Amino acid sequence: MGRGRRPAGEVRADVIHAVGHILLAEGLAGLTYERVARESGVSKATLYKAWASLGVLALDGYVHAVEDTLAFPDTGDIRADLAHQLHRFVTLMTTTPAGRLLPELIGRSQADPELSAAYRELYSSVRRRLATDRMAAAQRAGQIRDDVDVRVLVDQLWGAVYHRLLVPDEVVDHAFAEALLANVLDGVLVGESTR
Amino acid sequence: MGRGRRPAGEVRADVIHAVGHILLAEGLAGLTYERVARESGVSKATLYKAWASLGVLALDGYVHAVEDTLAFPDTGDIRADLAHQLHRFVTLMTTTPAGRLLPELIGRSQADPELSAAYRELYSSVRRRLATDRMAAAQRAGQIRDDVDVRVLVDQLWGAVYHRLLVPDEVVDHAFAEALLANVLDGVLVGESTR
Numbered sequence: 001m002g003r004g005r006r007p008a009g010e011v012r013a014d015v016i017h018a019v020g021h022i023l024l025a026e027g028l029a030g031l032t033y034e035r036v037a038r039e040s041g042v043s044k045a046t047l048y049k050a051w052a053s054l055g056v057l058a059l060d061g062y063v064h065a066v067e068d069t070l071a072f073p074d075t076g077d078i079r080a081d082l083a084h085q086l087h088r089f090v091t092l093m094t095t096t097p098a099g100r101l102l103p104e105l106i107g108r109s110q111a112d113p114e115l116s117a118a119y120r121e122l123y124s125s126v127r128r129r130l131a132t133d134r135m136a137a138a139q140r141a142g143q144i145r146d147d148v149d150v151r152v153l154v155d156q157l158w159g160a161v162y163h164r165l166l167v168p169d170e171v172v173d174h175a176f177a178e179a180l181l182a183n184v185l186d187g188v189l190v191g192e193s194t195r
Numbered sequence: 196m197g198r199g200r201r202p203a204g205e206v207r208a209d210v211i212h213a214v215g216h217i218l219l220a221e222g223l224a225g226l227t228y229e230r231v232a233r234e235s236g237v238s239k240a241t242l243y244k245a246w247a248s249l250g251v252l253a254l255d256g257y258v259h260a261v262e263d264t265l266a267f268p269d270t271g272d273i274r275a276d277l278a279h280q281l282h283r284f285v286t287l288m289t290t291t292p293a294g295r296l297l298p299e300l301i302g303r304s305q306a307d308p309e310l311s312a313a314y315r316e317l318y319s320s321v322r323r324r325l326a327t328d329r330m331a332a333a334q335r336a337g338q339i340r341d342d343v344d345v346r347v348l349v350d351q352l353w354g355a356v357y358h359r360l361l362v363p364d365e366v367v368d369h370a371f372a373e374a375l376l377a378n379v380l381d382g383v384l385v386g387e388s389t390r
Contacts, residue, residue: 066298088242103305106361116363124362146384151306152355152374159358160350166361167310167319167354170346177345187254188343188383189274 014040015047019061026094027097028104031058055105055115059122062101066092072130078138083181085134086157094167099172128154156184159166207237214256223299224294228255250310252301254317261287263342267325274331274380275326280329282371283350288360289367299361323349351379 003091018039022030022137031054037044051057073081093099105123135150144150158178164172185189201209203216213234226249232239246252261279264283268276304311321382323346330345339345354376359367 020287035261042347048276049349065245107302107305108309110298120362125364128364140386144383145385148378149374152381153370155355155358155365156351156375156378160347160354160357160384163214163350163354166305166316166357169323170350176347179344180351183343183347183351183379183382185382185384188339188348190337190340 011040011042015042015057015162016061016064016081019057020065023056023058023097023117023150024061024065024096024134027101028054029059029187033057048175053097053118054114055112056118056122057104057110058101061117062098063123063126066098074134076141077142079181081134082157082185083178084156086161086177086181087174089158090161090172091096093161094172099165101143105191106162106166127158128155131158153184198259206235206237206241207245210237210245210252211256211259214252215260218253218257218296219291222296223249223253228252242300248310248313250303250307251313251317253296253300254313254322258318258321259295263291265322265325267329269329269332271328271336273336273338274376277331277352278373278376279382280377281356282369285356285367285369285372288356294360295365297357301357301361322353324385348379352376 010180015036018036019031022035022039033044033047033054036042036057037047047057051060056076070085072085075081087124093102105115105119109119125162131154132150135144135153138144139146161172161176164170164176170176210231214226214229217230217234228239228242228249231237231252232242242252246255264287265280267280270276288297300310301316304314326349327345330339330348333339334341334343334345355375356367356371359365359371365371
């Protein structure tokens with residue numbers, strides 16, 4: 001394996017697949033260039049050339065590994081669709097190494113501007129766009145008010161989950177996901193909600 | 196200075212004051228045991244004994260330094276009171292080194308269980324309690340619905356700000372603070388808000 005000349009796209013797909021598999025099974029601790037070379041059949045020289053740091057390699061693999069799990073359905077019902085996605089996100093964060101991997105990468109990126117830029121470019125801005133696209137569609141469908149900046153909702157739903165993962169004063173569970181959604185969809189003030 | 200025997204409470208107050216002053220002026224980069232000893236007139240030996248790490252010393256000084264700035268008013272109007280506090284929090288995070296200090300400490304704590312425990316014990320759990328106390332009072336006053344878990348609102352207001360500080364895809368400003376508050380107080384769905 002890895003000796004013949006394979007198309008670049010195929011090589012990349014094999015690497016990304018191997019990285020995603022390692023990360024979701026073992027987290028960042030399991031990720032080394034050696035291990036990825038072995039599992040993907042791609043030489044370490046090629047890996048070093050294409051992915052300058054393990055952090056960048058991890059991000060590239062992770063965003064693809066969770067693409068399907070974290071996809072946003074569009075059934076036309078924004079409450080149901082957000083609930084579906086948010087519960088899958090909470091499951092991912094609480095039952096796989098992803099729940100340690102992402103806080104670890106965010107943590108490291110505070111003192112590493114290159115990793116911070118890579119995190120935003122390869123992961124968080126991609127996920128933000130998918131979320132705001134779905135919520136903007138709900139706005140066009142007349143379900144979310146026009147005056148709402150849906151980018152802020154990203155911080156109040158997924159960002160709130162990251163907050164508890166990064167500063168674990170309180171637990172992340174499915175009741176938390178339900179409460180996050182109910183609060184921003186319905187509002188919490190007495191007399192300003194129809195519930 | 197620092198030669199005579201001063202009461203422990205006075206020594207502690209001087210140290211805490213010096214640490215808070217350094218942190219709000221220069222952030223974590225300016226904090227050393229030497230500097231604190233010089234500014235507080237307390238011996239380094241005493242500092243090492245009472246504060247086992249610079250992280251713990253920073254947290255202890257910081258929580259006191261921001262106590263007044265981040266106090267929760269209680270005028271009886273929960274919307275106005277939260278807005279007042281949240282805007283002061285945003286000002287603190289965007290115009291002083293606090294906006295780098297806290298993400299830095301949260302970042303380091305991801306790989307440092309002792310710092311993580313100290314952060315929660317000395318800072319985040321203290322701030323959480325002050326916020327939930329004010330919101331629970333609004334619940335008792337019939338302003339926030341009884342079925343709302345006010346602990347979740349901590350993550351959707353202040354936690355959302357930390358999210359943008361830690362992963363700066365989007366800017367933290369006063370418009371963001373306004374939007375955070377409007378979303379959770381009024382809800383964002385069409386037809387489920389009185390706005």
